[in-house]
Amino acid sequence: MTMGRVLLAAWFASFAAMANAQASQPLRVGFVCPLSGGSQEFGHSARLGAELAVKEINEVGGYLGRQLELVTRDDKGDPDEGRRQAEDLVLKQKVDFTVGYCNTGVALKSLDVFQDHKHLLVVPVATGSAVTAKYPADKSFVFRMSARDTLQAAFLVDEIVKRGYTRVAVFADATGYGEGGLKDVEKFLAEKQLKPVYTARFDLGVRRLTEQVQQARAAGAEVILGYTLGAELAVLAEARAQARFEGPLYGPWTLSFRTLPERAGPAVEGAMMVQTIIQDLANERRASFLVRLKRHAGTQPLGSLMAAAQTYDAVHLMMRVVFQTRGNTSADVLKQALENLERPYPGVVTSYDRPFSAADHDAFSRNMIWLGVWRKGEIQFYHADDAKRASFIRRKES
Secondary structure (H helix, E strand, O other): OOHHHHHHHHHHHHHHHHHHHHHHOOEEEEEEEOOOOOOHHHHHHHHHHHHHHHHHHHHOOOEOOEOEEEEEEEOOOOHHHHHHHHHHHHHHOOOOEEEEOOOHHHHHHHHHHHHHOOOOEEEOOOOOHHHHOOOOHHHOOEEEOOOOHHHHHHHHHHHHHHOOOOOEEEEEEOOHHHHHHHHHHHHHHHOOOOOOOEEEEEOOOOOOOHHHHHHHHHOOOOEEEEEOOHHHHHHHHHHHHHOOOOOOEEEOHHHHOOHHHHHHHHHHOOOEEEEOOOOOOOOHHHHHHHHHHHHHHOOOOOOOHHHHHHHHHHHHHHHHHHHHOOOOOOHHHHHHHHHOOOOOEEOOOOEEOOOOEOOEOEOOOHHHOEEEEEEOOEEEEOOHHHHHHOOOOOOOOO
């Protein structure tokens, strides 16, 4: 054998060894959400959804034999900790892409880590409008699988006004989430020539809001709209009962947390909120998902079905994207694929048919959300017609 052939054979052997080594290396998926602290209820739910998706993908061979590895980090619901974990996942762990963030304020503190280092981030839970508005979509590496607050606030204001209410009291926490929600609500009320008759601001961890509810009633409020997290909404529900405020209580998706009936008991009965998914046994894929999720969770509590389902869909959608890019996980290529999804992904929340574009990195449009209500300790469809139509796929409006 000539020296040239020897070198060529050695090169092919080296290339084959590298290809085999790469094929055996897992696809590493960063995951960051609050697994401790006051927001752990929906952080653990998101984790269960991500774990179930990874388990299912690996059981059928991963990506052409490459298994998925979930690299999990706890942001503790703290913005500074969230940024530290983002830097760890992107700069040290060098994961292929990241799925994460439940809290708007935590996400906002971390976004530039992903953007500046061209690392793709899919946000499955956080809903603050600013999360996907910080960077122009055509340049952004941030995508979202939850219904942003501008959609939720507009939806809630419409529901309130349709029922004939014009005097609204708004209770919002002092975080970035509460601030953004308050501004959205004020904006959509103003479009109907209305403004809140009473506004209350409070810190997370508040233990009593009875006096503020009494002040809202004295101001003539007919309805309360709360923009905060589950534990604080439970305090608000209790305060509403204690103050004998007879008007309804509305809120964003966080009003659906399992915390509410556990902490507020019957005081939460009749409270209404935005939902992207409601337990529906008539939908086969959804019902099957719930069975598998409960089996995977075991004795672990499921605080938020929405957080679990949206995160589950986020991981499966990204697997669809990896197949579309033929295993290329560079951020530019993943971004291009997400913006031009070639085949719909039939998720458990909805069917994602071109969920993103170069001009829009939010997967949800207004027609894809429902009004839920607490009835006897369970979330149900508020409108009977919605329950009848729930089995029909709602696709994103262009």
